[in-house]
Amino acid sequence: MARFNLRATKSRTTSPVASTGATAVTHEGGPGHLRDARSELFLLAVANFVSQQTFYETGEARDGRFAALVRGLAVEDPEWTAGLLGWLRGEGGMRTASVVGAAEYVKARLDVGAAGGPSNRQVVASVLLRPDEPGELLGYWTSMYGRNVPKPVKRGIADAVRRLYSGKSLLKYDTASKGYRFGDILNLVHAAPDPAKPWQGELFRYALDRRHHPDTAVPPAGDRVLSAHRELMALPVEERRAVVLAPDGAERLAGAGLTWEALAGWLQGPMDKEAWEAVIPSMGPMALVCNLRNFDEAGVSDEVAASVAAKISDPEVVAKSRQFPFRYLAAYQHAPSLRWSYPLEKALGHSLANVPALGGRTLILVDRSGSMWSPLSDRSKLNRADAAAIFGTALALRAADADLVEFGTDSARVKYRAGESVLKILERFGDLGGTNTAEAVRKYYRGHDRVLIVTDEQASHHYGGDPTALVPADVPVYTWNLAGYRVGHGPSGTDNRHVFAGLTDAAFRMVPLLEAGRSANWPWV
Structure with missing residues (x-):
């Protein structure tokens, strides 16, 4: 009699974030499941704004756990760890965590004399994608391990410097507020100019002169941006406003690499309508998003506002910026003008381009408990509760048939209509106290084809055990972890129980x- 070769038979799939079979308690004392070191590091890395305190962990404890995991795996599994760090900085969009991780990778391997695997130099270079990041890595290394910087770190930074330093980046990032200026970094790592960039030798010389002899530093004659910048800096203060008001003012400011941050200081006056309208054409998309309220307060024209709206909602621009979806929610909350609401709604939609259109019936549970309300970082008012609501709502809107539920101590359906604005639906979510995930599953699971839970997994001992056990074993349950704590609320990696993570x-x-019956691997493999 046939037992296995049946039409209804499904292949047994696996996913990378895997539990070990060992148990522990959550931060709230509830029963939980431990994951292997790679899974724990991945979940923590994609949710970790370094030095930021979460509801259950201090910034110091969280950073210590992150560094310890990186150091251990850098020796035990260097290929996987190097892959994580490169992906984390690139597609993952986590700048600081990847820089810290690369430094800890190198330190661990140097300490034990490890050989083989991706080189320390390669790993350092792989996480430095913006011109200010060589200084960030040096700042971290010297604050943790002193001023004796090992050769692999210097060489990796030198590789990045040759790739990243230009006249425009010098003007934007080589500022007096930095502990390591471009000239300091060049002195330390002794980066030779890129042979394919014949102008870079003179640029490096100028960066050194700017650092050590700023009053007499002369930019390379062939660098039009630096020369134009020097020309603007030499203008008497009383003549600078005329540049802004001139028909070619926007072109002159852009050609001189004068950023919006620097413009007010250069003018030595307010950022009024004319100043903003002159610098807006050269501003990047996220700088525009962050300044929408300032544009309204200054009274920029409808024509200029329309150009801003078109840029920030362009799907290619959104994709290239690789910004987290909640950035657009922050802008919407900070600048609620009607002229920005639709462009921000479109941008948020474009930033959620990977949300699948799920067939069948889907139960989506969004954690709105107290532990989800801590800020994502000390510079942001946004929190994991709102990030969870964004992702849950986007899933519901794309699904063929979805029940969207918010839960905490209690739980409730969140009403929505097909095609409705994500940002409007978010206004219906509340603050629901504890984390009774199991009761929400018990109350709302009614033969759905899948269950998705967006949460920090920290259920209390008052609320029972594994919430995924309340769903039949042949129905997949996906837990989306948004906090990266050590203990999860259920097993994962096999048997229709899967965990994934991140803020995109x-x-x-x-x-x-x-x-589709295919096992999933780490995103960089």
């Missing part, structure tokens, strides 16, 4: 993959 929608690629 990229993880959702796993859902249709797993449901």
Whole structure:
């Protein structure tokens, strides 16, 4: 009699974030499951704004756990760890965590004399993608391990310097507020100019002169941006406003690399309508998003506002900026003018391009408990509760048939209509106290084809055990972890129980993959 070769038979899929079988308690004392070191580091890395305190962990404890995991795996599994760090900085968009991770990778391997695997130099260079990041890595290394910087770190930074330093980046990032100026970094790592960039030798000389002899430093004659900048700096203060008001003012400011941050200081006056309208054409998309309220307060024209709206909502611009979706929610909350609401709604939608259109019936549970309300960083008012609501709502709107539920101590359905604005639906979510995930599953699971839970997994001992056990074993349950704590609320990695993570929608690629009967791997493999 046939037992296995049946039409209804599904292949047994696996996913990378895997539990070990060992148990522990959550931060709230509830029963939980431990994950292997790679899974723990991945979940922590994609949610970790370095030095930021979360509801249950101090910044120091969280950073210590992150560094310890990186150091251990850098020796035990250097290929995987190097892959994580490169992906984390690139597609993952986590700047600081990747820089810290690369430094700890190198330190651990140097300490034990490890050989083989990706080189320390390669790993350092792989996480430095913006011109200010060589200084960030040096700042971290010297604050943790002193001023004796090992050769692999210097060489990796030198590789990045040759790739990243230009006249424009010098003007934007080589500022007096930095502990390591471009000239300091060049002195320390002795970066030779890139042979394919014949102008870079003179640029390096100028960076050194700017650092050590700023009053007499002369930019390279062939660098039009630096020369134009020097010309603007030499203008008497009383003549500078005329540049802004001139028909070619926007072109002159852009050609001189004068950023919006620097413009007010250069003018020595307010950022009024004319100043903003002159610098807006050269501003990047996220600088525009962060300044929408300032544009309104200054009274920029409808024509200029329309150009801003078009740029920030352009799908290619949004994709290239690789910004987290909640950045657009922050802008919407900070600048609620009607002329920005639709462009921000479109931009948020574009930033969620990977959300799958799930068939069948889906139960989506969004954690709105107290532990989800701590800020994502000390510079942001945004929190994991709102990030969870963004992702849950986007899933519901794309799904064929979804029940969207918010939960905490209690739980409730969140009403929505097909095609409705994500930002409007978010206004219906509340603050629901504790973390009774199990009761929400028990109350709302009614034969759905899948369950997705967006949460920090920290259920209390008052609220029972594994919430995923309340769903039949043949129904997939996907937990999207937004905090990266050590203990999870259920097993994962096999048997229709899967965990993924991050603050973008990229993880959702796993859902249709797993449901097609294919196992999923780490995103960089």
